[in-house]
Amino acid sequence: MEIVMSFVIGFLFMAAVYLMLSKSLLRIIIGTGLLSHGAHLLLLTMGGLDGGAPPVVSPGVTDYADPLPQALILTAIVISFGVTAFFLVLAYRSYQELDTDNMNLMRGTEDHD
Amino acid sequence: MTNLLLFPILLPFFFAMILMLFPKKILAQRILALFALGSTLIASVTLLIKVKTDGIQAITLGSWPAPFGISMVSDMLSILLVLSSTVIAIFVVWYSFSSIGKERESFFYYPGILFMLTGVNGAFTTGDIFNMFVFFEVLLMSSYLLIVLGGEKVQLRESIKYILVNIISSALFVVTVAYLYSVVGTLNMADISVKITQIDQPGIITVIAVLFLLVFGLKGAIFPLFFWLPSSYAAPPIPVLALFGALLTKVGVYAIMRTYTLFFTLDQSFTHELLMILSILTIVAGCIGALAYFDVKKIIIYNIIIAVGVILFGASQMNEAALMGSVFYLIHDILIKGALFMLIGVIIAITGTSDLRKMGGLIKSYPMLGWTYLIAAFGLAGIPPLSGFVGKLLIIQGGFEAENLWGSIFILASSLVVLLSVMRIFIYAFWGEPIEITPLSKRHYRGLFTPALILVGISVLYGVGSEWLVPYMSDAANVMLNPSQYIQAVLGGA
Numbered sequence: 105m106e107i108v109m110s111f112v113i114g115f116l117f118m119a120a121v122y123l124m125l126s127k128s129l130l131r132i133i134i135g136t137g138l139l140s141h142g143a144h145l146l147l148l149t150m151g152g153l154d155g156g157a158p159p160v161v162s163p164g165v166t167d168y169a170d171p172l173p174q175a176l177i178l179t180a181i182v183i184s185f186g187v188t189a190f191f192l193v194l195a196y197r198s199y200q201e202l203d204t205d206n207m208n209l210m211r212g213t214e215d216h217d
Numbered sequence: 218m219t220n221l222l223l224f225p226i227l228l229p230f231f232f233a234m235i236l237m238l239f240p241k242k243i244l245a246q247r248i249l250a251l252f253a254l255g256s257t258l259i260a261s262v263t264l265l266i267k268v269k270t271d272g273i274q275a276i277t278l279g280s281w282p283a284p285f286g287i288s289m290v291s292d293m294l295s296i297l298l299v300l301s302s303t304v305i306a307i308f309v310v311w312y313s314f315s316s317i318g319k320e321r322e323s324f325f326y327y328p329g330i331l332f333m334l335t336g337v338n339g340a341f342t343t344g345d346i347f348n349m350f351v352f353f354e355v356l357l358m359s360s361y362l363l364i365v366l367g368g369e370k371v372q373l374r375e376s377i378k379y380i381l382v383n384i385i386s387s388a389l390f391v392v393t394v395a396y397l398y399s400v401v402g403t404l405n406m407a408d409i410s411v412k413i414t415q416i417d418q419p420g421i422i423t424v425i426a427v428l429f430l431l432v433f434g435l436k437g438a439i440f441p442l443f444f445w446l447p448s449s450y451a452a453p454p455i456p457v458l459a460l461f462g463a464l465l466t467k468v469g470v471y472a473i474m475r476t477y478t479l480f481f482t483l484d485q486s487f488t489h490e491l492l493m494i495l496s497i498l499t500i501v502a503g504c505i506g507a508l509a510y511f512d513v514k515k516i517i518i519y520n521i522i523i524a525v526g527v528i529l530f531g532a533s534q535m536n537e538a539a540l541m542g543s544v545f546y547l548i549h550d551i552l553i554k555g556a557l558f559m560l561i562g563v564i565i566a567i568t569g570t571s572d573l574r575k576m577g578g579l580i581k582s583y584p585m586l587g588w589t590y591l592i593a594a595f596g597l598a599g600i601p602p603l604s605g606f607v608g609k610l611l612i613i614q615g616g617f618e619a620e621n622l623w624g625s626i627f628i629l630a631s632s633l634v635v636l637l638s639v640m641r642i643f644i645y646a647f648w649g650e651p652i653e654i655t656p657l658s659k660r661h662y663r664g665l666f667t668p669a670l671i672l673v674g675i676s677v678l679y680g681v682g683s684e685w686l687v688p689y690m691s692d693a694a695n696v697m698l699n700p701s702q703y704i705q706a707v708l709g710g711a
Binding site: 124129132136139140142143144146147149150151152172173176179180183184186187190191194195197198201202210 | 376
């Protein structure tokens with residue numbers, strides 16, 4: 105199971121890197137979404153996928169899934185959610201102000217903005 | 218008071234939340250922000266005295282036993298850094314009163330600074346690797362706000378790049394923590410150190426060490442990963458730049474020093490060799506940049522990169538002299554970079570440009586500013602009675618003791634380049650033909666110049682009184698050299 109997940113996560117990272125190297129700002133933001141998705145799945149996989157019960161204490165169950173990675177993922181999800189929301193609004197603002205979403209045109213030199 | 222070590226984190230956090238309630242009342246914002254920072258300063262000094270007399274302070278939140286809860290640890294290195302960050306934040310806020318402008322002040326500028334200080338102090342104090350990630354995000358989120366606040370075109374453009382780089386490095390941090398967790402099965406830093414010693418550092422731990430270097434190197438701007446820093450830092454207004462330049466990269470440097478002295482100590486011939494080579498290349502890259510520009514902001518920004526290289530070279534030597542030198546130099550660099558950015562802020566305010574070629578002759582109208590800048594410049598380069606000297610001397614001594622002759626020679630040569638780059642500002646801006654300037658009002662000038670002057674004064678005292686500071690620095694170096702003290706303080710008898 106971990107092998108399959110590793111391949112999927114690797115594919116997510118590949119797609120994220122490809123998108124983040126493109127010119128359009130929106131593609132880059134989609135890339136960061138895929139990147140954090142991959143990172144969260146990796147946390148889950150690295151905690152082990154050995155098929156225990158959900159980590160809620162219930163009578164008669166001895167084998168639980170590791171609760172720690174789930175807590176870490178929950179934290180990481182809300183953080184990346186906050187950052188992505190900020191980034192999206194920033195992209196919107198800069199589209200209004202700079203009139204472009206092409207990263208190649210957002211260069212600016214010492215002489216002009 | 219076992220909770221004393223949490224106060225430098227909680228006080229700015231608490232006051233930042235209060236400040237969010239009345240953003241338009243600027244006078245109240247200013248007074249309360251200064252009050253918050255003053256009380257943080259008092260808490261840090263108390264904590265410093267306590268750490269000096271009683272040894273390392275550690276607490277595991279919620280009374281859970283040590284590896285299971287989140288530990289907060291304050292050893293000499295972290296409390297010294299917390300103290301100097303708080304000092305810098307006070308001066309930046311004071312400087313902001315007369316430079317940042319009403320529009321920014323009424324849009325959550327001071328809460329932003331206080332939240333950033335929360336994140337910085339938390340990252341210095343935490344004893345849990347995932348908690349460190351969270352505090353990194355706290356300080357990064359506040360820095361996103363501060364870098365884009367005002368919404369000028371250049372700020373929008375550069376903050377997109379800054380945020381993108383930091384999102385990538387944060388994702389890498391999560392990935393690295395995931396790998397480390399799957400190998401050692403714990404997140405508590407002291408416990409990780411014990412587990413890594415038990416499994417005798419197999420190859421995968423060395424890979425994780427390099428990944429950590431990649432993550433923290435992106436935050437701290439080491440050689441191949443510094444590309445984002447110069448243009449991003451040139452975008453925000455001067456007080457924000459002073460805050461970033463003095464604090465943000467130093468958090469990455471601290472994290473590298475902490476992980477490389479606590480976790481990855483068994484395969485030093487690879488990891489620390491790599492760190493040393495990268496730090497020397499960082500110095501070279503910074504030197505090239507510092508000489509290449511005619512823009513005062515860019516010159517000082519590239520000096521940040523040089524300083525990061527010098528500190529990490531000391532950290533990679535792993536002997537007492539070099540580590541002590543690194544701590545000396547780290548604190549010196551926080552103080553002097555804050556002071557230098559404020560001083561060039563005054564120069565930019567007077568001349569209305571940051572281009573050296575359009576300045577000249579300021580020494581006639583502003584002699585005090587000129588001589589203060591000269592002292593700060595000598596301090597940065599490490600002229601003996603001033604603050605940069607002792608740190609660099611110890612780092613070079615440590616380099617010779619570890620028989621890294623060439624590395625030490627690079628450090629010495631870089632001092633000359635640093636001196637040349639900051640003296641160029643002095644010569645171009647203060648000597649030569651006076652240019653037409655519209656003089657600042659006395660009150661505005663005093664508001665800008667006084668905090669910078671006092672900060673330079675503090676850095677001079679830091680240099681002159683270094684004899685008196687040696688016991689503190691050697692305590693900090695000792696904990697880094699003997700991680701068992703740190704582990705003992707967190708885990709008890711383990």
